[in-house]
Amino acid sequence: MFVGIDVGGTNLKAGLVDETGRILAVKRIPLDFQGADAFAQTLAELSETVIQEGGAKNDEIAYVGMGLPGAVSGGNVLFITNIPMENVPLEALFRRHLDLPLLLGNDADCAAVGEYFCGAGRGTRDFAVVTLGTGIGAGLILDGKLRGGLSSSEAGHLVICHGGEPCNCGRRGCWESYASATALIRLTRSAMAAHPESVLHAVAAASGGVEGRTAFDAAEAGDETALAVCREYVEYLADGAVSLVNILRPEVLAIGGGVAAAPDHLLLTPLRELVGRECYARHGGRFTRILRAERGNDAGLIGAAFLGRAI
């Protein structure tokens, strides 16, 4: 059995996970950072809690795996976006409190591992996940091994538009700036400004503001402006998807994150059409299937628990 810990923006979520990916116990606590050593102690205590609540003993646990929004190398945290830790030997600190190995991974990488073993990537050896949220997270499993640690993929930062929209990473034209949920909201707002007659306004007002789903909801109601927004968004999404497919030719490319909940006929179906038409694989080589990620928010926790199988 394994413990998986998912470090989110505001919470820590830990789970006891068995060999089949079943979550036997889960506990969530607010993230309250009081220094690296206290953080390591919290992680250790949280691990022991779910081990006990799941009816297991420490010596039945192979390791604790943890996914976090940042960069890692071995047992060291290089940085975490929302926690002031840089170059911290977290595994060493953790083991002062609990004598189990601590494996670290980027959160998008952990989501990829979770989907690989227990979701859309089952049965493949070459698998990619992109998570469409505030940004675009990406994780790659190639020949059965995670591209993790110092090789962790930042496929959200492939450029699709030379000199285009500014990206948080500092350059211009990144895929993330066109195909994240944030970008979809920008496209939606821009269309609303140009089309005061669009149903988008009513849909946004009803939900308290523009969200990633606003354009899809209005498109479902038949709104032309919303349909055009969805179409433009899918074209941008396809640009990066085709690039990934042409570079790596995975067996499956899974699409996750909030945006992936959109109806098939507005998102995955046109995406498959565009990728099928544009990817180089039609000249020979493997054809990549495009699937929806299956494990939602659990993918990160399950993937953290299964990190040891993929590295």
Add this chain to the structure above:
Amino acid sequence: MFVGIDVGGTNLKAGLVDETGRILAVKRIPLDFQGADAFAQTLAELSETVIQEGGAKNDEIAYVGMGLPGAVSGGNVLFITNIPMENVPLEALFRRHLDLPLLLGNDADCAAVGEYFCGAGRGTRDFAVVTLGTGIGAGLILDGKLRGGLSSSEAGHLVICHGGEPCNCGRRGCWESYASATALIRLTRSAMAAHPESVLHAVAAASGGVEGRTAFDAAEAGDETALAVCREYVEYLADGAVSLVNILRPEVLAIGGGVAAAPDHLLLTPLRELVGRECYARHGGRFTRILRAERGNDAGLIGAAFLGRAI
């Protein structure tokens, strides 16, 4: 020892290669395709010729490796761009004439293998080569293994410009359409049309026409128009290079092909500056070194000979 065969546009080149990558004998003959079986016989005879000329015997040869401009899967040729062969079991045909295994690879993949073992990739485990010629060829070695066969990379067809220049592959905006030698010639011609006063005209006339090197030669002579062409070209080259680096974070990205012969201060130095400034690795993760490919036209032959070590 190994035999490597490089199938080019107009010639077949075979070499006997030892374990250190030294070419002990080499023979080149015109490509004269008279059907798949005759082709297999030619390959077998060519192999025996270089084995004999190198003073070796058939039973000292581990295999014959062959690189070709097309797609392969196992011992089968799916297609070759300049030879009318589709879905041909070439290894089986070959073995009727010479009882040695025939390993097949894409030519850009073989160039990557050659550079990996005997050139710019020595000592790495994660290595990428892009070859800037008529198109952009790409080969990836990840964790010591070639992404070959059905996973062979077509990184020249990552999009860098949404809806941009039409590409031979059928889509728009591919890196190859902006950063190949062909694209550089297009940029050069366009600048010449806009700047009749530019030295580019004299440089092109002196060499009998616009070539990939025309802009670099005129820039060396201090021509402002040529300098601007070189700068624009390097920016496009950097777009795709940064994307590759962000997705895969190889230890080394090697640049080969005719364009790579340009002076450092016009090509590799500004490319390194742009990639260093724009790649995501500055936020954590591995920093990719950008090097010039070392083995030139031999890389394909040596890589074909070393295919068995990378697959």
